[in-house]
Amino acid sequence: MSSSQDDTASRKSSFYDDKDLEQGFQDSRPMSTATITEPAFTGTANEAHEEPPRTCDDWDGPDDPANPHTWSKSKKIYHSFVPASIAFVCTLASSIYTPGRESVMADFGVSAEVALLPYVLYVLGLACGPLLAAPMSETFGRRAVYMIAIPIFALFILGAGFSQNIASLTVCRFLAGVFGSPGLSIGSATLSDIWQPHERAIPMAIYVTTPFLGPAIGPLVGGYVAWAKGWRWTEWVLLFFTVAGLAPTLGMKETYKSAILKKRAKALGIAPKHPQRTHLQAAKFFLTSTLTRPIHMALVEPVVGLFTLYIAVNFAMLYGFFAAFPYVFETVYGFGIRSTGLTFLGLGVGCVVGCAIIILFSKLVFKPQVQRSKEMGKGGKVPPESRLYIAMIASICLPVSLFWFGWSAQAGVHWIAPVIAEGVFGCGNLLIFMAATLYMMDFYGPMYGASAMGSNNLARYVLGAAFPLFVVQMYERLGIGWATSLLAFISLAMTPIPFVFYVWGPDLRAMSKYQRPT
Structure with a gap:
């Protein structure tokens, strides 16, 4: 990140000015946006003077409709709900399993310690978040990470529910944690894309609470489900939560500045002046x-x-x-x-x-x-x-x-x-x-x-x-x-x-x- 960008960030005075860099903050840094120009002009000199080369290295002024900061409040709230719901689901998944541990012990004939492994390995999978989210978010943008990672997360939750032995259950839940973690770790960066510094206090406070709230609600939901239906239904119910959390992403727009400008340049047929990394x-x-x-x-x-x-x-x-x-x-x-x-x-x-x-x-x-x-x-x-x-x-x-x-x-x-x-x-x-x-x-x-x-x-x-x-x-x-x-x-x-x-x-x-x- 350039020193000018750091200086700009240091002048932000909101309580959450730098909060957008928490957990998945590696993803919030913008990619370097080199000046991008059209191919060499081949018309007359007068035409060239009237239509200078276009660039896509920044917004087209403060009112650029593609800039998420200019969106309506309702649209900002909608796009803030997506990372909050996904953070809630991904952390809910960690603890919703624990009430069904005794049922797992009975079904698979394993000890209490072994039956705890699907819970433990899922939490370990969440540690992979920034390692995956940083390159994915920088390359594909925020929306693509949600659309790629969370469906794969859901597939592994589905596999966990169908598991016929403790090994497959453990592996599926670990991989679910790995693929759920990118969606969890870029949430704060997404909110920083949407809200201006003086607007971030309440959205960020609510968002950061969801990863703490999810594990607290998990045993409550899992307790009733495991009692009524058995441990497999803890995974099915989690799948329902995942679908509900993922559905809003279908109407979500990209919020990452570099990804938006790159898409705009491609649509206008503008080639980068400098090669990409x-x-x-x-x-x-x-x-x-x-x-x-x-x-x-x-x-x-x-x-x-x-x-x-x-x-x-x-x-x-x-x-x-x-x-x-x-x-x-x-x-x-x-x-x-x-x-x-x-x-x-x-x-x-x-x-x-x-x-x-x-x-x-x-x-x-x-x-x-x-x-x-x-x-x-x-x-x-x-x-x-x-x-x-x-x-x-x-x-x-x-x-x-x-x-x-x-x-x-x-x-x-x-x-x-x-x-x-x-x-x-x-x-x-x-x-x-x-x-x-x-x-x-x-x-x-x-x-x-x-x-x-x-x-x-x-x-x-x-x-x-x-x-x-x-x-x-x-x-x-x-x-x-x-x-x-x-x-x-x-x-x-x-x-x-x-x-x-x-x-x-x-x-x-x-x-x-x-x-x-x-």
Whole structure:
């Protein structure tokens, strides 16, 4: 990305100016758009003077109807619904399977650990999102990714439902996760194509909540379906959700600027002045920007390394709870498969509350800071550390919620107590994720911030796949109180992270090898 593009991005003052680079943010960078001209003119000199060569390197003015920023509000809402629904479906698919695990054990004669593999491998497949979405989105555009990846996702879900052994079920769900992940990871980039910076707060807050809400709703839906119809119907119902989520893409228009301009140039018969990036150049860029740089930043940059670890552990706990909560509520409260599914509503409510807090923080705290900055002649710029207020509060809520959940369940108090604790955890998890993401975007700028979030995405889904493999055994051996307390102590050890960066963030920026371009 050119320095001029970075400078433009740095002047955006909305709460979500850089949010479009989260999770699938690698895809939001525009391809270089070289000036494109028509073939040499062969007419008279006067004709050539009257009709200069056309170009397709930018919009035809601020009112260009092809520019998504000029679309009507209803059209923008429609195109925002597509990535939100797909993000919801792809994350719903992770946890909707878990209530049917005992049915899988009975059908295929496998242990509880083996029956958990289709869930674990699906989560691992989601880690592939940015690796696939970056080249696909850059080459084909946003709409093509949805239209290519999600139908293949649906086919593998169909295959999972028809599986006759645990191996085919596991492989189908893993590949479903792989092909569902690109549609999940480019959603925020799609919204940044559609909404101007000052319009993004509410759409982005709602969109980012859906990947947290999907896993919370999954056990509720899966519990009733598995109880009534068996585990196969968890896949069939998921297929119904997928069709409902994919159907709106049929009326969707392309939103990616480079793809729109490329299509326009082709329709007008305009050839590029400069050759397109070769496959070798594309491969080199992919290796350095999408793979190597995120890993290097996680190793040498304290902000990236610590926030990646913090968010990854929080996600791992969240996904581990989808295996642990059924054990807790069945053992202590005698809940059945349907009642246990209902308890996950606590996480869902917590996510909704977190979304509301994010919007209120944007309106009541961050925007006034931006306005004061403008009045002081600073161009609306505020220190990145302003993003960390909600993270500092949430970092205290997380260990409190874990201690609350573990010992209230251990003592057998009314079931509403651990359910409320779930809600506090879900809210805190979402707030930390959002604050850390926005902080890293402000800290490093759009280009390096995208790489920082790339390492974060990989780490959180890899750990999210690992935790469910041992969390139930940990609860069985340590007991509910101490097992959850162990997680709470880990969370407590990470509580100082946002406070440390709030105090020493400016010094770390000065020492960073990936300083934001100025």
